Amino acid sequence: MAFNFPTVTPRVPVDPQQWMDWFWQMRKGLKTKEDFSEYFKLSLSEEMAFTQSQNLFRSQTTPYYASLASYDNVNDPIRRILMPSGDEFKDGEQQMLDPLGERQQGNRPASRLVHRYSDRVLFLVTDLCSVYCRYCTRKHFTATDQAFLSSSEYTEALQYIRSHSGVREVIFSGGDPLTLSDGLIDRVLSDVRQIPHVEIIRVHSRMPVVSPMRITDDLVKIFKKNKPVFLITHFNHPQELSAEAAVALEKLVDHGVPTLNQMVLLNGINNHPALIQALSRRLLYLRVKPYYMFQCDPSLGTDHLRTSIEDSLEIQKELWGHLSGLAMPTYIVDIPSGGGKAALTPDFQTEQKGTVRKFKGWDGVEAEYKSPVKVIKPHGIDSYIEEWEQLKRAKVSSTAST
Numbered sequence: 323m324a325f326n327f328p329t330v331t332p333r334v335p336v337d338p339q340q341w342m343d344w345f346w347q348m349r350k351g352l353k354t355k356e357d358f359s360e361y362f363k364l365s366l367s368e369e370m371a372f373t374q375s376q377n378l379f380r381s382q383t384t385p386y387y388a389s390l391a392s393y394d395n396v397n398d399p400i401r402r403i404l405m406p407s408g409d410e411f412k413d414g415e416q417q418m419l420d421p422l423g424e425r426q427q428g429n430r431p432a433s434r435l436v437h438r439y440s441d442r443v444l445f446l447v448t449d450l451c452s453v454y455c456r457y458c459t460r461k462h463f464t465a466t467d468q469a470f471l472s473s474s475e476y477t478e479a480l481q482y483i484r485s486h487s488g489v490r491e492v493i494f495s496g497g498d499p500l501t502l503s504d505g506l507i508d509r510v511l512s513d514v515r516q517i518p519h520v521e522i523i524r525v526h527s528r529m530p531v532v533s534p535m536r537i538t539d540d541l542v543k544i545f546k547k548n549k550p551v552f553l554i555t556h557f558n559h560p561q562e563l564s565a566e567a568a569v570a571l572e573k574l575v576d577h578g579v580p581t582l583n584q585m586v587l588l589n590g591i592n593n594h595p596a597l598i599q600a601l602s603r604r605l606l607y608l609r610v611k612p613y614y615m616f617q618c619d620p621s622l623g624t625d626h627l628r629t630s631i632e633d634s635l636e637i638q639k640e641l642w643g644h645l646s647g648l649a650m651p652t653y654i655v656d657i658p659s660g661g662g663k664a665a666l667t668p669d670f671q672t673e674q675k676g677t678v679r680k681f682k683g684w685d686g687v688e689a690e691y692k693s694p695v696k697v698i699k700p701h702g703i704d705s706y707i708e709e710w711e712q713l714k715r716a717k718v719s720s721t722a723s724t
């Protein structure tokens with residue numbers, strides 16, 4: 323094997339069968355300072371943060387994820403992702419409750435639906451997660467005791483999707499949808515799959531990272547039954563790629579579930595090209611496509627976790643030419659207040675005169691690209707134009723298909 327994926331040793335004695343039971347991992351989740359003290363030697367500052375953090379953002383982790391983090395090193399990357407910190411309560415450069423503008427009226431057609439981009443909707447089925455990541459961008463919803471949506475919210479969301487025939491993708495997010503039981507997951511996936519115009523279902527989850535035992539044979543059968551279902555997971559650091567996580571990812575892919583990863587750049591945690599390449603190459607080896615590398619959103623209490631855009635661009639530039647396109651995640655800044663995704667890439671163009679552009683490649687090769695003078699429309703395009711126009715109007719157009 324090209325890479326070594328170490329097995330996680332439980333920090334406190336536990337029956338091996340229980341350890342590999344995702345439901346046990348959820349039930350035994352660490353929530354209080356006392357729970358965390360069993361797994362960590364808490365610093366004074368961490369102890370104080372527990373009392374303060376209850377008002378800002380709850381603390382919680384699985385025994386598995388806690389065992390991945392260092393017992394006594396407060397700078398350990400996993401520990402910084404899961405442990406509340408006094409820095410969360412300091413005034414910062416920019417702190418927003420809803421950085422993605424998901425609560426804005428025009429983007430929230432139903433209480434559990436976000437319709438920001440025309441062709442896809444975000445379906446917030448639960449606010450619960452098994453780990454509350456300190457950088458979470460959805461603190462306005464996650465861990466707010468709303469749990470699984472009510473039957474009227476569910477009907478409202480399904481009705482909206484049914485009546486908007488331009489919606490091609492439904493993205494289940496939260497909270498973490500994989501904290502739900504198999505029965506509920508099957509129900510929501512099946513109900514959405516029955517809507518004829520929905521082509522793709524996406525499930526966004528941190529469970530393969532924080533509780534990989536959640537990826538059971540029964541779960542992948544549910545995904546397969548409702549295909550095409552894409553799983554977007556969220557590994558931020560190569561230390562998170564344990565033997566258990568590798569088994570979970572391989573199970574998904576072996577059962578035909580396309581699996582991609584999105585990560586967040588975090589200051590002092592993973593903001594280095596050596597770490598990004600290590601994570602990306604290991605993921606790709608496990609047949610998981612590194613998809614997005616996000617600039618951390620200016621969510622409440624995250625200033626100490628955010629790095630600069632300049633730093634992130636430098637990282638991307640360093641990776642260019644050394645990491646294959648398959649392994650390279652796209653660097654994205656989510657424009658605050660719901661401006662949408664902006665992809666930033668290193669600028670290789672050095673000059674432009676009319677239709678002639680000069681470039682300097684990643685290793686210094688310089689050359690010109692001359693554009694043809696006349697650009698023509700592709701032959702046979704007309705049959706695709708209507709489909710394209712409909713997609714662009716998807717957010718506003720409403721059809722009565724049921």
Ligand code: SF4
Nearest residue numbers: 451454455458497528
């Ligand atoms: S799993 Fe996702 S939604 Fe839940 S706390 Fe972490 S980042 Fe937020």
